[in-house]
Amino acid sequence: xxxxxxxxxxGCSTVKDWFQDDEEKAKAPTELTxxxxxxxxxxxxxxxxxxxxxxxxxxxxxxxxxxxxxxxAVEGGVHAFDLQTGxxxxxxxxxxxxxxxxxxxxGLVAIGSLExxxxxxxxxxxxxxxxxxxxxxxxxxxxxxxxxxxVRSNEGRVTAFDAATGERRWFWxxxxxxxxxxxxxxxxxxxxxxxxxxxxxxxxxxxxxxxxPLWEQAVAQQEGRTELDRMADVDGTPVLDGTTLFxxxxxxxxxAIDAPSGQPMWLSENGGPGEVAVAxxxxxxxxxxxxxxxxxxxxxxxxxQQPGLIRRSTTSPAIHGDYAVVGDFDGYLHWLDLATGEFAxxxxxxxxxxxxxxxxxxxxxxxxxxxxxxxxxxxGQ
Numbered sequence: 001x002x003x004x005x006x007x008x009x010x011g012c013s014t015v016k017d018w019f020q021d022d023e024e025k026a027k028a029p030t031e032l033t034x035x036x037x038x039x040x041x042x043x044x045x046x047x048x049x050x051x052x053x054x055x056x057x058x059x060x061x062x063x064x065x066x067x068x069x070x071x072x073a074v075e076g077g078v079h080a081f082d083l084q085t086g087x088x089x090x091x092x093x094x095x096x097x098x099x100x101x102x103x104x105x106x107g108l109v110a111i112g113s114l115e116x117x118x119x120x121x122x123x124x125x126x127x128x129x130x131x132x133x134x135x136x137x138x139x140x141x142x143x144x145x146x147x148x149x150x151v152r153s154n155e156g157r158v159t160a161f162d163a164a165t166g167e168r169r170w171f172w173x174x175x176x177x178x179x180x181x182x183x184x185x186x187x188x189x190x191x192x193x194x195x196x197x198x199x200x201x202x203x204x205x206x207x208x209x210x211x212x213p214l215w216e217q218a219v220a221q222q223e224g225r226t227e228l229d230r231m232a233d234v235d236g237t238p239v240l241d242g243t244t245l246f247x248x249x250x251x252x253x254x255x256a257i258d259a260p261s262g263q264p265m266w267l268s269e270n271g272g273p274g275e276v277a278v279a280x281x282x283x284x285x286x287x288x289x290x291x292x293x294x295x296x297x298x299x300x301x302x303x304x305q306q307p308g309l310i311r312r313s314t315t316s317p318a319i320h321g322d323y324a325v326v327g328d329f330d331g332y333l334h335w336l337d338l339a340t341g342e343f344a345x346x347x348x349x350x351x352x353x354x355x356x357x358x359x360x361x362x363x364x365x366x367x368x369x370x371x372x373x374x375x376x377x378x379x380g381q
Contacts, residue, residue, distance in 0.1 A: 029313075037345045038342075038345065039344050039345050039380065040380055041378075043375055043376070044364070044378050045086030045376045046375050047373075048374070049062075049072060049079050049368065050072075050074070051075035051371070053372075054074070058101075058139040059139075060074075062359055062374060063103060063141065064083060064359060065104040066123070067082065067084070068082065068089060069083050069374070071368060072100070074114075077098070078091070078102055080123075091126065092121055092128070097115065098111050098112070099114040100113075100138045100140050100142070105143075106144055106145065106147070108122070108123055108149065108163055109122075110141075110142035110149045111142070112137075112140070112153070114138075116133055116134045116136055116153065117138075118132040119131050130165060131166065132166045138152070141185075143188065146208050148162060148163050149166075150194060150208075152184055152187055152196065156199065157172065157173050159171040160208075160211060171211065172211040174196070174200075175200070176200075185197065186237045187237070188240050189240075190240050190259055192207065193207070193259065195238050195240065197233075198233075201221065201222055201234060202219065203245065204216045217257055219253060219255045220253045234247050234273075236273065236275030237275055239277070240259060241278045243259050245257040246276045247276065248272055248273070248275075248276050249272075250273040254268040254271035255267050255268070256283075256297075256300060270285060270293040270302055271285045274316030274357065275316040276316075276317075277317040277318050277357075278297070278319070281297050281298075282294045282338050282339075283295040284338070285317070286316055289310050290314035291309065291310050291314075292306040292324065293306075303341075305341060306341040306343070308343065309326065309334065312328040312330070314327070314328055315355060315358070317357065318358040318365065319338070320360050320379065321363070322339075323336060323337060323338060326358075327349070327356075327367055328354060330353075333347050333348070333358065333377070334346050349367055349373070349375040350375065352370055354367055355369075356368055365377045
């Protein structure tokens with residue numbers, strides 16, 4: 001028996017599998033397999049934004065504007081980095097727990113806190129311009145535009161502040177179901193419109209100037225016997241592409257909506273609670289189980305599926321050149337061919353969880369992990 005055990009040590013993982021429960025195997029993250037890279041990915045810089053969100057579920061992500069990367073951490077303030085080099089441009093120090101990512105526009109950087117604080121900074125220098133308050137935690141990045149800062153707080157309220165003074169201009173409430181997914185995301189601006197994804201599975205269009213409701217469309221229905229079954233959150237920022245609005249839901253459905261009228265254009269049974277990524281002919285979504293889907297932009301029909309990331313807590317996707325990019329719980333970034341969904345490249349940003357979708361600007365992809373570390377990548381070098 002001893003000789004048998006020694007002889008089979010090399011196969012101990014197989015022996016372990018004999019005793020591993022089938023249910024445990026079914027719940028285990030899909031193991032990554034070796035790939036032959038089809039494109040070269042180069043890490044060009046890293047930076048530290050401070051102590052990150054850890055287990056908050058806020059999906060803190062950077063934002064890029066005018067050649068700068070703006071990032072925040074729960075403890076560490078707000079930072080501006082040069083997009084090309086990662087060099088620090090300025091730092092705004094704060095004792096507040098800055099839970100949302102920053103929003104940027106019209107020369108302002110805006111950020112919210114777990115205590116409901118809203119801070120507006122000068123985008124060029126980081127100097128504080130004004131502060132305001134809302135009634136609940138802010139874990140979504142504010143949206144800045146049309147002379148206002150729009151803040152989504154966690155109880156379902158959107159508040160519009162004057163971008164110059166911080167004075168409240170209007171607010172709008174939407175009821176939150178008893179049970180919903182932890183987290184929400186920023187509204188998106190269109191010409192005269194503000195589009196908001198809601199925790200009950202709907203998208204609301206508001207008049208940006210005064211918050212008047214213009215239309216509401218259900219991306220997914222709150223159906224089921226239990227509160228858990230009825231969860232249908234639209235938690236990712238909708239994407240406005242021309243006059244078409246794309247959104248996906250926790251019910252696993254993705255919809256294309258005519259933005260001016262609110263009328264559905266198509267509905268797909270593939271989707272998840274995060275954001276969609278929109279390329280010229282493909283819409284990419286991450287499913288509830290972590291699989292990634294490519295949908296035909298015109299019809300919503302499934303073009304491909306990548307199951308190699310199931311149960312890896314796959315992030316929402318971003319478009320980087322001819323590839324969709326997602327992160328996972330183990331710090332890996334995966335580049336998928338937009339035409340086929342096949343793995344094209346892989347790189348590890350670190351050992352920490354990637355929860356927020358990557359961000360792409362000027363050909364550079366930036367990702368922030370839950371410990372506040374940023375990594376930037378370029379293709380083809």
